[in-house]
Amino acid sequence: AQSVTQLGSHVSVSEGALVLLRCNYSSSVPPYLFWYVQYPNQGLQLLLKYTSAATLVKGINGFEAEFKKSETSFHLTKPSAHMSDAAEYFCAVSVGNDYKLSFGAGTTVTVRA
Amino acid sequence: DGGITQSPKYLFRKEGQNVTLSCEQNLNHDAMYWYRQDPGQGLRLIYYSQIVNDFQKGDIAEGYSVSREKKESFPLTVTSAQKNPTAFYLCASSIVGNRGAFFGQGTRLTVV
Numbered sequence: 723a724q725s726v727t728q729l730g731s732h733v734s735v736s737e738g739a740l741v742l743l744r745c746n747y748s749s750s751v752p753p754y755l756f757w758y759v760q761y762p763n764q765g766l767q768l769l770l771k772y773t774s775a776a777t778l779v780k781g782i783n784g785f786e787a788e789f790k791k792s793e794t795s796f797h798l799t800k801p802s803a804h805m806s807d808a809a810e811y812f813c814a815v816s817v818g819n820d821y822k823l824s825f826g827a828g829t830t831v832t833v834r835a
Numbered sequence: 836d837g838g839i840t841q842s843p844k845y846l847f848r849k850e851g852q853n854v855t856l857s858c859e860q861n862l863n864h865d866a867m868y869w870y871r872q873d874p875g876q877g878l879r880l881i882y883y884s885q886i887v888n889d890f891q892k893g894d895i896a897e898g899y900s901v902s903r904e905k906k907e908s909f910p911l912t913v914t915s916a917q918k919n920p921t922a923f924y925l926c927a928s929s930i931v932g933n934r935g936a937f938f939g940q941g942t943r944l945t946v947v
Binding site: 731754756758763764765766767768771773812816821822823824825826827828 | 879880932936
């Protein structure tokens with residue numbers, strides 16, 4: 723069975739600083755990996771996805787993630803945090819033919835002025 | 836505009852009552868999903884459906900039921916057998932064969 727682990731349930735960064743959110747996956751077959759963002763009392767919005775093409779994936783709002791097979795990781799980064807980046811972020815994995823997503827526990831990001 | 840509509844946004848239920856959450860999509864997606872979200876636990880899959888009149892249990896299906904009579908609709912019933920139904924429920928849809936899913940805005944269910 724596939725799974726993802728997000729390291730750190732809360733991350734606090736200063737405005738303008740690097741945002742780094744960590745995600746490690748477990749899968750016996752090549753995975754498809756995703757990052758979603760959720761604002762309070764809202765649904766999830768897709769930030770970016772890895773589907774076995776380029777290992778460095780660029781997403782919306784200046785975010786990007788790098789797939790590293792040797793480290794089984796898919797960490798999310800943004801060079802310069804903005805106040806609007808305060809939200810909860812979820813890493814997810816999909817394998818097999820049923821296309822369902824398995825989610826990590828989430829990381830809440832706060833941005834300090 | 837295409838999207839997924841969940842209704843109502845907030846729902847209150849008395850203990851022992853069944854309640855149905857609505858999910859409608861006009862994206863022409865074949866697959867639809869229901870997730871439950873609790874603080875600190877991420878999203879857990881309740882049920883999913885890839886075609887009309889067919890659906891499969893997810894990881895936490897006990898106490899829930901679904902139907903898929905139309906491609907556009909995938910309602911979720913939270914039955915009285917669900918011991919801890921207070922949660923945020925999210926519906927999603929996707930194209931079969933295309934990884935990733937689009938999500939609705941969620942329904943917050945509270946048992947009073």
